Amino acid sequence: MDYLAHLTLNCGIFIILAVSLNLINGMAGQFSLGHAGFWAIGAYTGAAFSTFAPLPIPDWMNLLVGCGVGGISASIAGVLIGIPCLRLRGDYLAIATLGFSEIIRLIIINMDVVGGPRGFTNIPKWANLGWVYLWVVITILVISNLMKGTHGRAIISIREDEIAAESLGINTFKYKLLAFVVGSGFAGVAGALFAYSQQFIHPNGFNFLWSVIILLMIILGGLGSITGAVVGAIILTLLPEVLRLMGPTISEWRMVIYSLLLILLMLWRPQGIFGKHEFKIFSLIKRLKT
Amino acid sequence: MSGPILHTKNITMRFGGLMAVDQVQLKVFKNDLVGIIGPNGAGKTTVFNMITGIYTPSAGEIILQDKNINNERAYTISKLGVARTFQNIRLFKDLSVIDNIRLAGHQKLTYSGISSILRTKNFKEQEEKLTEKAIKLLKIFKLEDKKDFLARNLPYGKQRRLEIARALATDPKLLLLDEPAAGMNPKETRELSDLIIWLRDYFKIAILLIEHDMGLVMNVCERIYVLDYGKLIAEGNPSEIQNNPKVIEAYLGTSEVD
Numbered sequence: 229m230d231y232l233a234h235l236t237l238n239c240g241i242f243i244i245l246a247v248s249l250n251l252i253n254g255m256a257g258q259f260s261l262g263h264a265g266f267w268a269i270g271a272y273t274g275a276a277f278s279t280f281a282p283l284p285i286p287d288w289m290n291l292l293v294g295c296g297v298g299g300i301s302a303s304i305a306g307v308l309i310g311i312p313c314l315r316l317r318g319d320y321l322a323i324a325t326l327g328f329s330e331i332i333r334l335i336i337i338n339m340d341v342v343g344g345p346r347g348f349t350n351i352p353k354w355a356n357l358g359w360v361y362l363w364v365v366i367t368i369l370v371i372s373n374l375m376k377g378t379h380g381r382a383i384i385s386i387r388e389d390e391i392a393a394e395s396l397g398i399n400t401f402k403y404k405l406l407a408f409v410v411g412s413g414f415a416g417v418a419g420a421l422f423a424y425s426q427q428f429i430h431p432n433g434f435n436f437l438w439s440v441i442i443l444l445m446i447i448l449g450g451l452g453s454i455t456g457a458v459v460g461a462i463i464l465t466l467l468p469e470v471l472r473l474m475g476p477t478i479s480e481w482r483m484v485i486y487s488l489l490l491i492l493l494m495l496w497r498p499q500g501i502f503g504k505h506e507f508k509i510f511s512l513i514k515r516l517k518t
Numbered sequence: 519m520s521g522p523i524l525h526t527k528n529i530t531m532r533f534g535g536l537m538a539v540d541q542v543q544l545k546v547f548k549n550d551l552v553g554i555i556g557p558n559g560a561g562k563t564t565v566f567n568m569i570t571g572i573y574t575p576s577a578g579e580i581i582l583q584d585k586n587i588n589n590e591r592a593y594t595i596s597k598l599g600v601a602r603t604f605q606n607i608r609l610f611k612d613l614s615v616i617d618n619i620r621l622a623g624h625q626k627l628t629y630s631g632i633s634s635i636l637r638t639k640n641f642k643e644q645e646e647k648l649t650e651k652a653i654k655l656l657k658i659f660k661l662e663d664k665k666d667f668l669a670r671n672l673p674y675g676k677q678r679r680l681e682i683a684r685a686l687a688t689d690p691k692l693l694l695l696d697e698p699a700a701g702m703n704p705k706e707t708r709e710l711s712d713l714i715i716w717l718r719d720y721f722k723i724a725i726l727l728i729e730h731d732m733g734l735v736m737n738v739c740e741r742i743y744v745l746d747y748g749k750l751i752a753e754g755n756p757s758e759i760q761n762n763p764k765v766i767e768a769y770l771g772t773s774e775v776d
């Protein structure tokens with residue numbers, strides 16, 4: 229039971245990470261490989277807040293403030309890294325964001341006050357399954373509502389055709405930055421929630437491999453689909469556990485299996501499980517009725 | 519009478535050693551319907567790219583309503599009232615027809631990202647108005663029955679029309695059309711000619727268009743500029759242009775008149 233609860237909680241954290249990365253990579257079409265960096269910033273600032281400066285208020289309020297601290301810190305980092313990097317294109321942006329997230333990790337390793345290479349221990353257990361899924365719902369609602377307005381359309385227009393978007397009066401840089409700031413902010417919230425539920429975080433838990441895995445989640449689900457990001461996050465969180473059940477050898481070959489899975493997916497359905505579409509319960513019911 | 523809304527003063531564009539556009543002088547007045555013609559590679563599209571801020575001229579000045587816009591970004595120039603279509607259609611192919619139009623209304627919307635997230639009344643009202651306006655525009659272009667289609671699924675001629683509709687959704691004062699009839703059959707081209715004249719009168723805008731279809735240009739345009747190897751070689755009304763020896767030579771001198 230404990231094991232299942234732990235898995236469910238991890239699914240929630242990764243749903244937030246995948247849905248937020250999807251805003252940057254899938255919706256705005258900006259190839260970021262630094263999501264683990266924002267996740268780490270949220271986790272460490274959140275943990276630092278809970279350890280060094282908790283407010284004299286009930287735990288659940290502190291949790292919300294802590295999530296705010298993690299989210300806002302990551303957003304600010306998003307602005308600082310976004311302003312120079314979002315002018316870069318494609319591969320360059322990927323390399324720059326990847327470099328940024330590794331720098332964040334190295335800075336943390338060298339910061340004794342947050343535990344350095346030993347990791348950050350004794351973080352209070354403020355979060356539980358309920359709180360994590362409340363944030364899952366908030367993340368999905370905020371991002372899907374944003375996408376239905378003109379800000380969201382502007383973000384998508386960048387992915388679709390940047391020159392056409394500019395020629396229609398859309399300041400594409402501004403909207404890239406918006407996607408980046410909102411996306412990194414929610415990654416920061418996921419970090420704080422992660423810290424408050426695991427009670428222990430380690431810099432290597434945020435290495436670039438995790439950025440790649442989160443990216444795989446959204447590619448698997450379908451770049452640009454929120455539903456796809458959710459499903460991709462669940463599949464890739466559960467998959468290693470399933471592989472573990474199949475014995476230690478298979479489990480060791482995890483990354484190879486991921487790669488094979490991805491190649492198969494590219495052959496079978498290059499647009500991901502959901503493509504750019506959302507799963508709409510109402511239109512499904514309508515279709516079943518007719 | 520006021521001056522021109524657009525005046526390019528000797529604009530020049532160099533790409534490395536190539537003079538794509540060489541000291542070109544254009545004037546477009548209110549309610550004008552002006553054409554730019556010239557053989558392939560003459561620099562016509564490059565002129566549009568300079569006017570719309572995609573390229574910054576190497577020399578010369580672009581004056582839009584008494585304001586120098588040489589160094590303005592493309593989105594600012596759109597705000598100042600210039601809209602365009604592209605030679606190789608640039609629709610948002612994976613968005614619906616109506617969302618292509620709605621996107622172009624971006625400038626007119628004032629609600630914040632927060633009110634979009636919270637679905638406020640202000641958000642809903644503005645979105646409703648936007649949708650109404652988009653449908654009106656789609657009706658003009660006979661595309662309203664296709665409003666929920668993905669843009670990529672429209673036939674070619676309709677994609678061209680949708681791109682014009684999308685440009686108009688920004689409420690421009692000056693509309694630039696880059697080969698609007700390319701790929702259209704003769705019937706579609708004739709309908710397009712009528713539509714262009716009608717749009718100019720209905721929306722009270724000036725239109726500057728690049729076109730290879732001589733029938734369309736001669737029918738529609740009141741004034742024509744002729745470019746050859748980046749240089750302006752002639753300017754005048756359709757009959758003047760048709761009888762201009764320089765123009766005849768430019769066209770006969772090239773093997774390709776498509």
Ligand SMILES: Nc1ncnc2c1ncn2[C@@H]1O[C@H](COP(=O)(O)OP(=O)(O)O)[C@@H](O)[C@H]1O
Nearest residue numbers: 533536538556557558559560561562563564565
């Ligand atoms: N971005 C660019 N870089 C280099 N050369 C270009 C660029 N854009 C256009 N050109 C060149 O400038 C010339 C004019 O091109 P263009 O304006 O597209 O001609 P037109 O629209 O009249 O057919 C061509 O020789 C073309 O190859």
Ligand SMILES: [Mg+2]
Nearest residue numbers: 562563564605
């Ligand atoms: Mg051209």
